Amino acid sequence: MKMKKLCFLMLALTLVAGLAAGCSSKEEAGGSGGGGNSGKAQEIYFLNFKPEIEAVYKKIAKDYEAETGVKVKVVTAAAGTYETTLKSEIAKSDAPTIFQMNGPVGYQNWKNYTLDLKDTKLYSYLSDQSLAVTSEGGVYGIPYVVEGYGIIYNDAIMKKYFALPDKAVSVSSMAEVNNFATLKAVVEDMTAKKEQLGIKGVFASTSLAAGEQWRWHTHLANFPLYYEFKDNKDFDNTVLAGLASKEVEFKYNQNYKNIFDLYLQNSVTKGTLLGSKSVTDSMAEFALGQAAMVQNGNWAWSTINEVGGNVVKAEDVKFLPIYTGMSGEEKQGLAIGTENYLAINSKVSPEKQQASIAFLEWLFSSDKGKAYVTNELGFIAPFNTFKEEEKPTDPLAKEITNWMAKDGVVSVPWTFAAFPSEQFKNVFGDALLQYAQGNQTWEEVVTIFKDSWKTERAK
Structure with a gap:
């Protein structure tokens, strides 16, 4: 009897093990x-x-x-x-x-x-x-x-410019504008011909009123610091490199100055008056056809579209990367994050x-x-x-997806997540206003930037 019970038990255990193995394999x-x-x-x-x-x-x-x-x-x-x-x-x-x-x-x-x-x-x-x-x-x-940001431009105005028989540049479309030198040449020639083009300035106002400086102290500042932190080989991510930086060199401050000066010197509004200008003002200038370009993100389309008297057609609203004169920037895309x-x-x-x-x-x-x-x-x-028909219909949203899909083009990540504080950004923004109004030198702005970063990181 004991032997029979033992054999029965062994058989049962074998069957259970087999079932378990089967379940395991499934x-x-x-x-x-x-x-x-x-x-x-x-x-x-x-x-x-x-x-x-x-x-x-x-x-x-x-x-x-x-x-x-x-x-x-x-x-x-x-x-x-x-x-x-x-x-x-x-x-x-x-x-x-x-x-x-x-x-x-x-x-x-x-x-x-x-x-x-x-x-x-x-x-x-x-x-x-x-x-x-x-x-x-x-x-x-x-x-x-x-989301992404860059230089928004009105392609209808740009085509009008490129069709001018006396334009001073050899490029004939925005597809050929892929670095700062070319952008600068186009913009400065457009300024010289702004009456022919029917615009007040190439760029909309560089809004520097209090609380309105984020396009410059955050979004534009992203570029020199992205490149500076990218040089830090101890990290494989620019945000982490930035978070670890108790001090910054502001190594590429001249590149920032390149594009910021281009905005200031070819704008609807003189630098001395920018302390009263808001982002809404600059977007309205673009929507009304008074300016051909404005720095902002894809979220700006709703603002452009809702401006009373808007003359910009959706199909003419395009994006250009923010070029600053960095080596190899022909392969640089929009700031995507x-x-x-x-x-x-x-x-x-x-x-x-x-x-x-x-x-x-x-x-x-x-x-x-x-x-x-x-x-x-x-x-x-x-x-x-x-597929194209499955993407958002908003023209700037479409531009974001188009730029991300371009072969060989690399988006610039949002490195401003590493900035030390709102106070740091506001101090820098106020210094930019003083520079735009002619009250501070660029060297003083650079010093303020570096000192403010160090002070805020030490807190």
């Missing part, structure tokens, strides 16, 4: 998320950053579950509480499988929880892979919505990781997913999976 075969097969993760968890689009994500989740059988749990942190919520949720047994982080800075906080995505289709979809959060050859954050990156939780099961990646790949490559992204989430998505 789990391993699960791969990326999708249908209702037992070997695949049946639920993933997305911790959303933006309350205003929670309802859209829940609609997306419902459609995805209907199509694939995989449930997407969407939880949204209250405004201003994302980091706190993520810290709480990531420690739970049912932790988020997809979460968001604030670029390289956020990565430093969450690098122990981020999966390397370099071999995923999601990463291959990026139009400009330099935008991803990377570290030591790995890819840990994928940007999913971007975001504070929104997707990451996959490296601590959840491989099946949930793959299912999470599959969901994101569906969202940014399937017809249904892309329609949600463009039409309901309202994103400028930085992925090459979007």
Whole structure:
């Protein structure tokens, strides 16, 4: 009897082991998320950053579950509480499988929880892979919505200029303007011919009123500091290099001065009057056809479009990179950035990781997913999976995607995330106003810039 019981027990154990092995092999075969097969993760968890689009994500989740059988749990942190919520949720047994982080800075906080995505289709979809959060050859954050800025120009005015029989430059279209020297030659000749062109100045006003200086103390200052921090080989990211810098050389201050002077000297408004000019003023000048160019971002289209008496047609609104005279800038693109990156939780099961990646790949490559992204989430998505008719119709948004897709052109990342404080930016902005009004030398501005950085970093 004992022998029979022992044999029966051994047989049962063998059967259980066989079943377990079979289940194990099915789990391993699960791969990326999708249908209702037992070997695949049946639920993933997305911790959303933006309350205003929670309802859209829940609609997306419902459609995805209907199509694939995989449930997407969407939880949204209250405004201003994302980091706190993520810290709480990531420690739970049912932790988020997809979460968001604030670029390289956020990565430093969450690098122990981020999966390397370099071999995923999601990463291959990026139009400009330099935008991803990377570290030591790995890819840990994928940007999913971007914005960008540069020099906005009215192509109708530019075509009018290039058609002039007495123009002083050899270039015949904006496609040939790809460095500072060419831009300067075109702009200065346009200033000499502004009456023929029917404009008050090539550039709209360089707004330097208090609270209106962000285009210069932040967006334009991004360029010399991006190049300075890029020279620091101890870091593979310019934001991290900037955050580690207790002092700056302002090494490329002459490049900043190049473009800033070009704005000032070829503008609708004289430098002495810029202390009263706002961004709204400069955008109105552009919209009314008084200026051919203005530095701003894709968000400016709504302002341009809503100006009463606007004469600029949507098809004529284009972007040019901000050239400053740097070596090799012919390959420089627009300043493209975001504070929104997707990451996959490296601590959840491989099946949930793959299912999470599959969901994101569906969202940014399937017809249904892309329609949600463009039409309901309202994103400028930085992925090459979007066909022309699937991209935003806003002309500046279209320009952003076009520039990111140009072969051999590299976007300039938003390095201003490393600037020490608002106080630093405001001190620099006030110094720029004094320079524009002729009350300070450029050398004094440079000294103020460097001293302010050092002071703010020491706090």
